[in-house]
Amino acid sequence: MENLKEKVSYLKGLTEGLELEESKETKLLKKIISVLQDFADAIDELEASQVELEEYVEAIDEDLGNLERDYYDLDDYEEEPDYLEVTCPHCNEVVFIDESIDDEVLCPNCRERIEINDNDNSGKENE
Ligand SMILES: [Zn+2]
Incomplete structure (x- = not known):
């Protein structure tokens, strides 16, 4: 003033x-x-x-x-952008996968292998 x-x-x-x-x-x-x-x-x-x-x-x-x-x-750890939301093709459980893993990972629910496809970030398509 x-x-x-x-x-x-x-x-x-x-x-x-x-x-x-x-x-x-x-x-x-x-x-x-x-x-x-x-x-x-x-x-x-x-x-x-x-x-x-x-x-x-x-x-x-x-x-x-x-x-x-x-x-x-x-x-909100699981919702961090570094994590991929993937539906397990074996048990249909939605799981969160560390994006740094680029080949395959074990499903934390059914312990089956989930293949991570770089071109399909949703992981909902079975190939
Ligand atoms: Zn599974």
């Missing part, structure tokens, strides 16, 4: 520059400008603590995001 402080400073300078005669009105005017200055300072402090608070909340949000990512990664 630098603009507000600048405006009050301008008003203060203007009042001093006018060299107003000492009077009740002048006294009142200077008092009002002094109060405006207090307002501008208070808002400036408020804004500084607001920025600090926003940074703090952002840091918490980031930490929470990391925690959520770690937590849900463990839960």
